[in-house]
Amino acid sequence: MAVHLFAGECIVFAIWSYIIITVKADDFCQIPGEYSEQSSENVDCQTYSNYRFRYILYDVNPPEGFNLRRDVYMRIARFVRKLSGEDGSWKLVLPPWTKLYHWQSADVGKQSQLPWRLFFDVASLQKFAPVVEMDEFLKEYDSTTIDEVFVLQHYKDAFKTGKWEEKYEIQPCVDEPRYRERADGGAGGFSGWFWGLPDVTARRVRCLSFHGHASQLQDTVQLHPHARTIMFDHAEVALHDAFGDRLYWMARRSMRFAPALRRIAAEFREEHLNSTDEADGTVRPDDWTAETAVTGTKGGPYLAVHLRRKDFVWGRPKEVPSVIGAAAQIKAHLDKLEMCAVFIATDAPEEEFEELKSHLTGYKVFHYRPSSAVKKRHKDGGIAIIDQIICSHARFFVGTYESTFSFRIQEEREILGFPPETTFNRLCGDGQKTCSKPSVWRIVF
Ligand code: GFB
Numbered sequence: 266m267a268v269h270l271f272a273g274e275c276i277v278f279a280i281w282s283y284i285i286i287t288v289k290a291d292d293f294c295q296i297p298g299e300y301s302e303q304s305s306e307n308v309d310c311q312t313y314s315n316y317r318f319r320y321i322l323y324d325v326n327p328p329e330g331f332n333l334r335r336d337v338y339m340r341i342a343r344f345v346r347k348l349s350g351e352d353g354s355w356k357l358v359l360p361p362w363t364k365l366y367h368w369q370s371a372d373v374g375k376q377s378q379l380p381w382r383l384f385f386d387v388a389s390l391q392k393f394a395p396v397v398e399m400d401e402f403l404k405e406y407d408s409t410t411i412d413e414v415f416v417l418q419h420y421k422d423a424f425k426t427g428k429w430e431e432k433y434e435i436q437p438c439v440d441e442p443r444y445r446e447r448a449d450g451g452a453g454g455f456s457g458w459f460w461g462l463p464d465v466t467a468r469r470v471r472c473l474s475f476h477g478h479a480s481q482l483q484d485t486v487q488l489h490p491h492a493r494t495i496m497f498d499h500a501e502v503a504l505h506d507a508f509g510d511r512l513y514w515m516a517r518r519s520m521r522f523a524p525a526l527r528r529i530a531a532e533f534r535e536e537h538l539n540s541t542d543e544a545d546g547t548v549r550p551d552d553w554t555a556e557t558a559v560t561g562t563k564g565g566p567y568l569a570v571h572l573r574r575k576d577f578v579w580g581r582p583k584e585v586p587s588v589i590g591a592a593a594q595i596k597a598h599l600d601k602l603e604m605c606a607v608f609i610a611t612d613a614p615e616e617e618f619e620e621l622k623s624h625l626t627g628y629k630v631f632h633y634r635p636s637s638a639v640k641k642r643h644k645d646g647g648i649a650i651i652d653q654i655i656c657s658h659a660r661f662f663v664g665t666y667e668s669t670f671s672f673r674i675q676e677e678r679e680i681l682g683f684p685p686e687t688t689f690n691r692l693c694g695d696g697q698k699t700c701s702k703p704s705v706w707r708i709v710f
C-alpha cells in the first residue's frame with residue numbers, strides 16, 4: 266500500500282492493488298501508522314477504548330420489500346461478524362421494521378417500528394453475528410445521536426465501464442438525502458429519517474460513493490476511530506462478500522423464524538395438510554449450528570405454490586400468468602405428482618383467490634387465513650412468514666419468477682434438504698410453452 270500525504274492540500278490518497286480511495290483529511294479521522302505517518306498526538310480524534318461496545322447501524326432503500334431486506338441483513342451481519350472479530354467490541358443494531366409498501370392491512374394496528382423478535386429468533390441470529398435490537402441499543406448507548414452516517418450511493422458510471430474495481434469515496438450526494446442539518450446547530454447536527462424514531466439525530470451525515478463488497482465498509486470504520494456509532498444508509502449498495510459460500514449459508518441458517526410463527530405454521534400443516542416434521546423428515550436440531558447436510562427430504566403430501574400478484578402482474582406481464590393460466594399449471598403439476606392437495610401462498614386480493622379456486626374444482630385448495638387476533642399480533646409480515654414456512658415444507662414447490670419471497674422459500678428448502686428438482690420451479694407466463702428455470706443455488710456446509 267502506498268500513502269501520499271499532501272499537507273497543504275489536506276488530501277490523503279491511499280492506493281493499493283485495485284482499490285482507490287480519495288478522502289479529504291478533515292473528512293476522516295486517520296489511524297496513525299495505517300494511512301498516514303502522523304503521530305497520534307497530531308490526530309484530533311478520540312478513540313472509544315473506554316467503552317465496551319461500538320455499534321454499526323444501517324438502513325435500506327425505502328421501497329425495498331421484506332425479503333430483499335433479509336438479504337441485505339446477511340451482507341451486513343457478515344461484515345459485522347468479521348469486524349467484531351476476536352475482541353467482540355462491535356454490535357450490529359437491527360433496524361426496526363418500518364411500514365413497508367406491501368404491508369397494507371388496516372386492521373392489524375401499528376406496522377412500524379417493529380422489532381426483529383416479532384419475526385425472527387434473535388438468539389439464533391446472535392449465534393452468527395453480535396446483533397442487538399434497537400430498543401436495547403438505545404438503552405445501552407444512552408444517547409440518541411449517531412456519530413457518523415454514510416449514505417451509500419452508486420458511482421455514476423458504476424455499471425458502464427464493465428471493469429470491476431473496488432472503490433469508495435466521499436462525494437456530493439446524488440439524490441437528496443433523508444437528513445437535514447438542524448437550524449439550531451446543536452450537538453445532534455442532523456435530523457431526518459432514522460427508522461421513524463423521532464428523537465434520533467446524527468452528528469454528521471455524508472454520502473459515500475461505493476462500489477464493492479460489504480467487507481470494504483471496514484475501511485470506513487477504521488478511518489473513524491472516534492466514532493462509537495456508525496450508520497450506513499442504503500446498505501443494499503454493498504454487495505455480498507461471497508454469494509452462496511459456507512458463511513453465506515451460515516448467515517442464512519441463523520435466520521430462523523420466531524418460534525410463535527413456526528408453531529402456527531406447524532399447527533396449520535398438521536390440521537389441514539396431514540404434514541408433521543416427523544412424518545415429512547423435516548426435524549431439525551434446535552440450534553442451527555448443530556445442523557448438518559441433509560438430502561432426500563420427503564416433505565408434506567401437498568404441492569405448494571407461491572403466486573405473486575399485485576405489482577408483479579403489471580411489472581412482469583410476460584412472466585407472471587393470469588389466474589386461469591396459473592390454475593392450468595397447478596392442475597398439471599398436481600396430476601403429474603398424483604396429488605390432490607395444493608397450498609397457495611399469495612398476495613392476491615380475495616376475489617382473485619376465489620377465481621383461482623373456481624378453476625381448481627376437484628382438488629383440495631388450501632390458503633392460510635389468520636384469525637383477527639393472530640393478524641393483530643403477528644402483522645402482515647408474520648402472516649407472510651407463516652405462508653413461507655408452509656411452502657417450505659411441501660413435497661413440491663412452484664414459485665414466481667424473480668420474487669425474493671419465492672427465493673427465500675427455495676433457500677429454506679435447501680436447508681431442509683429437499684431434492685433440488687422439487688424446489689427450483691416457477692410458474693410460467695401465459696403463452697410460454699416452457700420458461701427459464703430459477704437459478705439453482707445449492708446449500709454449502
Ligand atoms: O418480500 P418481497 O420483497 O418479495 O415483497 P418480492 C413482497 C411482499 O408482499 C411480501 C407480500 O413481503 C409480503 O408482505 N406477499 C407477497 C405475500 N407474496 C405473499 C404471499 O404469498 N403471502 C403473503 N402473506 N404475503 C419485491 C418487492 O417483491 O419485488 C419490491 O418488494 C419490488 O417492492 C420487487 O416490487 C420487484 O420480491 O416478491
